[in-house]
Every structure is written in structure tokens, then in C-alpha cells.
Amino acid sequence: MPVKGVSRVGGLGTAAVLSGTVATAVVLTSCGTSNSSAPDQPSRAAPSQSPSHAAPSRSSTTPSKSATPSKRPAPSVSASLPAPGKLHLPPLHADFDYQIGGAYSPPAGVRIVSRDRTASPAPGLYNICYVNAFQAQPDERASWPADLLLRDADGEVVVDEDWGEALLDIRTAAKRQRVAARVNRWIDGCAAKGFDAVEPDNYDSYTRSDDLLTANDATAFIALLSRHAHARHLAIAQKNTVELAGLRKKLGLDFAIAEECAEYDECGEYAKAFADRVIVIEYSDSGLRKARSGFAGRLSIVRRDVDVSTPGSADYVRKVR
Secondary structure (H helix, E strand, O other): OOOOOOOOOOOOOOHHHHHHHHHHHHHOOOOOOOOOOOOOOOOOOOOOOOHHHHOOOOOOOOOOOOOOOOOOOOOOOOOOOOOOOOOOOOOOOOOEEEEOOOOOOOOOOOOEEEEEOOOOOOOOOEEEEEEEOOEEOOOOHHHOOHHHEOEOOOOOEOEEOOOOEEEEOOOOHHHHHHHHHHHHHHHHHHHHHOOOEEEEEOHHHHHHOOOOOOHHHHHHHHHHHHHHHHHOOOEEEEEOOHHHHHHHHHHOOOEEEEEOOOOOOOHHHHHHHOOOOEEEEEOOHHHHHHHHHHHOOOOEEEEEOOOOOOOOOOOOOEEOO
16 A cells, blocks of 8 residues: 555564564464454445545555655564465566556556455456455444454554554454454455465554554564465565565565555665565656666566556556656
8 A cells, every 4th residue: 555644663673572473473373263253344445436445555645654764674583484385476577557446457468467355356467366454444344353453542443544444453462363364264265266466455554553563463463364375375465564574585475565665765675575576556657767767677567546546537547657
């Protein structure tokens, strides 16, 4: 999702704590039974519904990062996930289309497409399945158990104000298990439909949690999702969160989807961590020019409109040059 109106601060914790949480996540099974019997809801609204539901997760007008963000050394982990079986990884520097706001016939030349989990894969292409894994969208919030919504000291639900999404409470191993059980059912649905990979969004939700969540919580949770995705023979993307890119091998993350990395001078960090297997989405012409000037021929780069709308919409933008 595009950059949000919260600065990237806090949450990294200590290497020792992260090692313990990730090691715990690795030994836990991620496909247990959820305590919620509520039906699963779509992860994105249909194109005809409110654009705020179909929009990506950051707002280009309220960036969460400064133009020169401070860099912290990435914490280390002591336990690696088991090597996945044979996975189908996205092709390098291939033409990409971001369709999480609604599926449509991909333009000529497109080889990779990302669509919402409620959509079907595009025949003959590499298909990525979008799931909102760390936050509850407004139309889904009521279906989540109340104790799995992150709450502050006053008992109020912590909300990502840019998108009206409640943050999910992944502070304990038990809660991570329960949240993962539901998200993993969505991942199962992606696999059943024939998607090649999964894109769990809002990995960086800890930066919007008023310091209630940490990077340790996020990495322990993404490890559960990675383990499950690989068990379903799906590759898994790291979505944004450049400060944790150095942990990607330990966490089992196969490629990156980076929004506005050129705008914020981060594409090189993703390219190094993921050996150029990076999909770049920019939301401005200047961002597209900058991405192409540095990484054309290396990374998959597209410019989309912030609402990720469909052709025919007044807001629709898709450019590759």
C-alpha cells in the first residue's frame, strides 16, 4: 500500500528478543483452528464500491517516510525457516500490473499481475494474490474477534487513520497463531485458485501502532505466513518495510513488492536484499522516472494511480515509461 502518514519510528527492539520470537514462530504450526467462527470477508472492495476500500495501503500525499529516512541496523535472528519446496518465483524485470482495486484484462506485454484474493488469476501470467494480513479493513472489522484487534491502554482499538483499518494484535505467540489461522485460510484460497504467490500487506503496521507492536512481532508473524505459503507451494512477497529486508532469507521471503521505493531512495536496498527480484510501484510520474533511471532493465516497474483503479475510471493511470 502507498506510504502512510506516520513516521517510521520505534519497534525494532533487540536482536535477542527478535531471535526468540522468530524461533518460537518457526516451531508453531500456522494452520491451526481459529477461535473465530465468523465468515471470511473479501480483502478489498469491488471496483464499484468506495475507492477507499480499493486503494493501496499508503497515501502518496501523506508519506510515512522522510526523503532521507534514518537507517537502523536490522536485528538478527537465530533460527531459519526450513527451505521451501520447489516454488515458482516471479520472472525478473518483467512487465507488471497492479490490479488490487479490481481485475481487468492485462495490457499487452504484462507478465506479472497482482490481484485481490477474491479475484481469479489472469490466465497464462504469473499471478500474485493480495491479502491484508496485518490489519482489518473497515468492512471486515466486525468479523474479527474483539481480542484480536489491537487496543491501547484505554481499551480503544488502534486504527490506521489513513485507511480506517484496525490493527491486528500480534503481540503474543497465541494471538499470532489465531490471526495466522484466519489469514492462512485466505492463503489456502489463493493456492486453490491457482495463484503463484501471495502478497501479505501491512507488514509495517508496527510503525503505526503507537509502540504497542514491535518489529519482533511483525517478523514472528510473517514467519508463520511464510511457512504456510511454502507448504501450499506459493512464493511469498515482502511488502514494503525496507528496514527488515535484510532478514528476508531467515523469514523465508522470496521477493519484494516495494511501493514508492524510488521516491524514497530505497530501491537499491530492496534490489540488494532480493537479488533484483523486486516489483516497484510508483504513484507519481517523477517516481516512475527516478525508478527507471536507476533500475530499468533490472526491476519490474510500473506507475499506478493511488486508488489502483480500473480502466474507464477517471482516476485510472498505468504507465511503464
